Structures are given as structure tokens and as C-alpha cells.
Amino acid sequence: MPVDFTLQCPVPLPSDERIVLAHGGGGRLTQRLIETIFLPAFGNPALHERHDGAALNVNGQRLAFSTDSYVVRPLIFPGGTIGDLAVNGTVNDLAMCGARPLYLSAAFILEEGLPMETLRAVVESMRLAAERAGVTLVTGDTKVVDKGKGDGIFITTSGIGAVEHTFTGPVGIQPGDAVIVSGPLGDHGITILSVREGLEFDAPLASDTRPLWEPVDRMFRAGIDVHCLRDLTRGGLSSALNELAQTRGISIQIDESRIPVREAVRGACEFLGLDPLYVANEGKFVVFVPAGQADGVLELLPEAALIGSTGPSFDPVVTMRSRIGGTRVVDVLSGEQLPRIC
Amino acid sequence: MPVDFTLQCPVPLPSDERIVLAHGGGGRLTQRLIETIFLPAFGNPALHERHDGAALNVNGQRLAFSTDSYVVRPLIFPGGTIGDLAVNGTVNDLAMCGARPLYLSAAFILEEGLPMETLRAVVESMRLAAERAGVTLVTGDTKVVDKGKGDGIFITTSGIGAVEHTFTGPVGIQPGDAVIVSGPLGDHGITILSVREGLEFDAPLASDTRPLWEPVDRMFRAGIDVHCLRDLTRGGLSSALNELAQTRGISIQIDESRIPVREAVRGACEFLGLDPLYVANEGKFVVFVPAGQADGVLELLPEAALIGSTGPSFDPVVTMRSRIGGTRVVDVLSGEQLPRIC
Numbered sequence: 254m255p256v257d258f259t260l261q262c263p264v265p266l267p268s269d270e271r272i273v274l275a276h277g278g279g280g281r282l283t284q285r286l287i288e289t290i291f292l293p294a295f296g297n298p299a300l301h302e303r304h305d306g307a308a309l310n311v312n313g314q315r316l317a318f319s320t321d322s323y324v325v326r327p328l329i330f331p332g333g334t335i336g337d338l339a340v341n342g343t344v345n346d347l348a349m350c351g352a353r354p355l356y357l358s359a360a361f362i363l364e365e366g367l368p369m370e371t372l373r374a375v376v377e378s379m380r381l382a383a384e385r386a387g388v389t390l391v392t393g394d395t396k397v398v399d400k401g402k403g404d405g406i407f408i409t410t411s412g413i414g415a416v417e418h419t420f421t422g423p424v425g426i427q428p429g430d431a432v433i434v435s436g437p438l439g440d441h442g443i444t445i446l447s448v449r450e451g452l453e454f455d456a457p458l459a460s461d462t463r464p465l466w467e468p469v470d471r472m473f474r475a476g477i478d479v480h481c482l483r484d485l486t487r488g489g490l491s492s493a494l495n496e497l498a499q500t501r502g503i504s505i506q507i508d509e510s511r512i513p514v515r516e517a518v519r520g521a522c523e524f525l526g527l528d529p530l531y532v533a534n535e536g537k538f539v540v541f542v543p544a545g546q547a548d549g550v551l552e553l554l555p556e557a558a559l560i561g562s563t564g565p566s567f568d569p570v571v572t573m574r575s576r577i578g579g580t581r582v583v584d585v586l587s588g589e590q591l592p593r594i595c
Numbered sequence: 596m597p598v599d600f601t602l603q604c605p606v607p608l609p610s611d612e613r614i615v616l617a618h619g620g621g622g623r624l625t626q627r628l629i630e631t632i633f634l635p636a637f638g639n640p641a642l643h644e645r646h647d648g649a650a651l652n653v654n655g656q657r658l659a660f661s662t663d664s665y666v667v668r669p670l671i672f673p674g675g676t677i678g679d680l681a682v683n684g685t686v687n688d689l690a691m692c693g694a695r696p697l698y699l700s701a702a703f704i705l706e707e708g709l710p711m712e713t714l715r716a717v718v719e720s721m722r723l724a725a726e727r728a729g730v731t732l733v734t735g736d737t738k739v740v741d742k743g744k745g746d747g748i749f750i751t752t753s754g755i756g757a758v759e760h761t762f763t764g765p766v767g768i769q770p771g772d773a774v775i776v777s778g779p780l781g782d783h784g785i786t787i788l789s790v791r792e793g794l795e796f797d798a799p800l801a802s803d804t805r806p807l808w809e810p811v812d813r814m815f816r817a818g819i820d821v822h823c824l825r826d827l828t829r830g831g832l833s834s835a836l837n838e839l840a841q842t843r844g845i846s847i848q849i850d851e852s853r854i855p856v857r858e859a860v861r862g863a864c865e866f867l868g869l870d871p872l873y874v875a876n877e878g879k880f881v882v883f884v885p886a887g888q889a890d891g892v893l894e895l896l897p898e899a900a901l902i903g904s905t906g907p908s909f910d911p912v913v914t915m916r917s918r919i920g921g922t923r924v925v926d927v928l929s930g931e932q933l934p935r936i937c
Binding site for chain 2: 270271272273274275276277278283286287290291294295297299300306307309311312313314316318319320321322323324355356358359360361362363364365366367368369372373376377379380383389390391392393394395396397398399401402403404407409411413415592593
């Protein structure tokens, strides 16, 4: 659905403004960058949808097309590497369009001095991730930048998928829809942060990076009337829900006690002063379905949880009932909670 | 055509090897990186062709898919910016597959502190380049890295095209084929180097960045029996000819006096000690056609020049007759002549 960005951002950016880390955080400043720089230049129906990928028509064939750059630090972490993050991330953007992921490209920007063994390990993890996701890496590129002008490895993947399931997206969200997350939140972000800060917890943490086409396909094949799908990467659940609430123009209510978070992640979040609602995931999505089909989804996705519902108000606000019974607004992140998380 | 890389690189890379700038130069070290790291992991027919893009079949629709990262310094230079380089480069990779460029993705890796005005100028040049090339930018991504971990702007574009003209590629090159370049060589590389070194010449230099689908389409529509097409980017004419000679297993002879080079570029090359055969272009290609059709191509492409022919030997060597009558081997560049040229 086209977004009227002139209403959302009536004033131009000041001319002396500079890029800050939060412009890449997936929150308010990323939105502002898109609205003031990218949409005015490239505005077209596909881009205005601001989905995870674009739905295209090539001679009658319906395709999905998506791209993402990966700049995560460190390059290798518990549960994954920048390489399988780059494969799964693009695979999942296609899955969120109802498209079976088919082909990937991979472009590498390497920093002079990178040990060849690190590159080899990352490439091997990409091979395994592509195999698991059933995609073929068909084309690529390598550039090298001077030492101190990059950071080891940056990877950009793009993907082409065949749209097998058509659904409405944000515009199809109805009042009373069930809001379901596909599994526990925060694993990826908290794992990265713990490694970076040298923290150790009793229970081991690992990134949840994984391909999501299979569970998405399973829902559609079971006849679930999916109204909207969105993966929970940068900015976490809060960003996804706020974006959808605004795009659709509807309220969303969630229940804190229903939001699944692993004990180890909850403990780490408390220790670090982070809210799991804002932490990035790399293998989780939120799905909106008619209330009567919620049980069906929970049966199909063993780790999933019903966390709330939409409407009745058309005020685009996300609210959460806390464990102690109060209600608060879940706002979109304006700054950057965890830079370079993916 | 699959390349037997085990023959070309019998010894594995030493385990303490590190990435150097020349791994991104498009010459021998880039080939070695592809052969020892990427092909063994991702080997599949599309990737083994090692073309500018991959030809794919999606439900009977023939598509081309290509990706490239751009890391050029400076970001803005006479004749272009990193932005139109990123649009035209991917557009041209698709054109080299006989595919009409349709859709592009663009992923930005921005360095913290980048002036917003620079980003705006680059994005505006991308808008104009996309308009000129007739492609629609449909999806994108933005990441930000800490100051000192990037270099202003890196852009990765990927493209999807519809294959309109089918031809054999390197395997279709025949003994006696005419070898034609589409215009004067070296403009882009020499322009970048001159700006970087603060050199000024009498005649102004400018990058040749431009979209190539239109002249390619013109040749096919005129009935030219194109045997092979290749654009002359990183590594210049010498890398392209050597790669094709090796892939096809055929000799190529070119004539120095026939190679078109603008006076200003020739002068700059002499001054800088560079050989225009090795300098990158961003809007030129080499085409192999039956000798009898060479005149037809020269009529269709006003700036083109017939520079040599293939065979009769099947020894994969490129030789050049110099202006003073001697003959020398034109080898592939082993090091890096001009880092970060694109």
C-alpha cells in the first residue's frame, strides 16, 4: 500500500545532517531516511509497499525479489556466521512475500588483510545454509577495500523467489485478527551482544538464524487464511508491529505474559537493561490470521504463541498489557539499541 | 562452460594467506579466489559459466540475474558517481547476457558521519541512471557501520532481466571471428586515477559509465550473429580477452594500431606509465562475430573498431602486433593496477 510520506515527514532534512548509526537500526531514523531520500528518488508502487521484498511480474510470471546487506560484528558467533545470516535473511524476506526462494546472488566486500581462513569458514557456512534452505547461489562478486576502510567482511545477498501463495499483506489485516509470533524472541540480538561484551550466562545462548519458507509454506498449505506476515529482524517485534499498525491504520494489543522469551534471553535482557520486544531475531516472524484460525496455526508451528489481537480502534497504536496489569504504548525505537546486529 | 579449476590451480592456498587488494582487481588473484574458495563451495552450472550474470529458468521464463558491489573512490568524479556506476554496471551485466534489464535492487552500506548531502547526490544520480537505462529500482536496504569501518558509501546492486536474445557465449567463438570493441578504451579508469592523484590534463577526461542494452539490442535486431559478448570493466580488455581465450581454448590476435584510445587518455597513460589495455571501462564491450558481419557491426556502432580476430591456433593465448611491427603476448594482470576503480 503506498505510504503518503509527505504527511509523515513534512520538513526536509537539514542540509548539514550526517549519517549516524541509528539510520541503520531499522527504527525511526531508518524510516526517515527512506522517506526523505530513497522514496522521493525511486518512488514506484513496488518500493512504496515497503515490504521485505518486491513482488514483480515478468511476462506473466509472479516473482519476489529482495536484497539485504550484512555488516554484523563479530563475523562468527554462537549459532551462526555473517554467511548464513546473509543466506537466511534474504531467503526469509522472500518467504515473507509468500515466495519459494529459488536463486541467490552474493556480493562480498572484503577488507585487505582478512585471513583467508575466515573467508573460507564464512563461505562454507553459506554453502550449508543455502543447501538447508533449498536455494542455489548462481552469481556473485568480490571487491576488496584498503585496510581500515572496511571491517573484515560485508556481504550483500539478493534473492529471487517464485510467488506460490498470494495474500493481501498489511492492507488485509482485519479488526479482531489473532497476532501470533512463530517462536521465542531475542535470541539473535542477545547472543551477538553477549559475545561482543564478553558476557557469559549459565544457559548457553545461540542465534536463531534459520530459513522460514518451510513453516510459512506449511501454514498456507493447511489452508490458513494468512492476512499478513512479517519477519522480526532489526528493531524486533516492536518495529514490525508499529510499522504494520501505521500502514494498515489499526490498533494492536499484545499481552506481555504471552510473549515467548527463553529464560537465558530474559535473564540477559534484565542484566543488560534491554527489552526483548526491541531485540533483533533472525528466524522468527509475526503472522496475522482470523481469530478462529489461531489454534490451527499454533498446532502447525510448535514454538508459536498467540500474543494479542488487532482493533477494534483504527488508531495506529501498539499497546501492551504488562504482567502486573497496566497498559503501555509500545513505541518504535527512535535511536539504535544494538548497532550492527545483522 | 564449466571450467576445470583443479587443472588451473593444483595447489591449495596456504592457510596463512590473507586478502590483498589485488584479490579484488579482476586479474589472476581474483580468478584464484573464485577457483579456490567460491567455486568449490557453490559450484553449480550457472556459477561455473563465470559469466557477468546467471541465466535462469523460472517456470519456463528465461531470466538473467546479476550482482555487483561498488567501492569506488572518490564517490563523485567527472562523468559520474558511485551511484550511476552501480546502476549501469548491473544493467550492463544483464545486457551482456542478451537480457533486457527490468528491475534493480540497491543495498547501501553507509559510514557513520557521511554528509546527508553526499548521499542525496548519489541517490539522485542513481535515479537519473535508472531512468536512462529503463529499469525500475524496486527494493533496497540500508546499513550503517561505525566511523572508520567503511568508506562513505558502498553500494551493491542486483538486477533481473528478461533474456530476449539467446547466443552461445564463449563456447560459440569460432576461428576467424572478428573481434570488435564498442568504443575507445580507458576513459573510466584514467579519469578516476587522475582525480585521485590530482592530475590535470589539457583535454578533459570523463568516465564512460553508460547503459549498454540499447547498442546490444540493436546488433541482435539487425540480425548480427553474435558469438560472444563481454563488458570491459575491471582488468580491462586484456582480462576479458584472456578469460575468453582460456574458456574457449582459442588464440586471439589483436592489432595495437587499431585499438581506439582517446588522445587525452593515451597521453595520461603515457604520463602515468599505464597500458590502456589493462584499464577499466564502464561503458564498453567486446563482441565476437563472423568476419563477414564485422562491417555490419561497425555501421551499427559508430564508435566501434575492429581490433583483431580469433584462431587459427587453439592455444589459448592473446597476442598483439605492436605499432612497430613486433608481436607480444598480452598477459592477464597478476597484481592490481588501479584499486577501487569501481
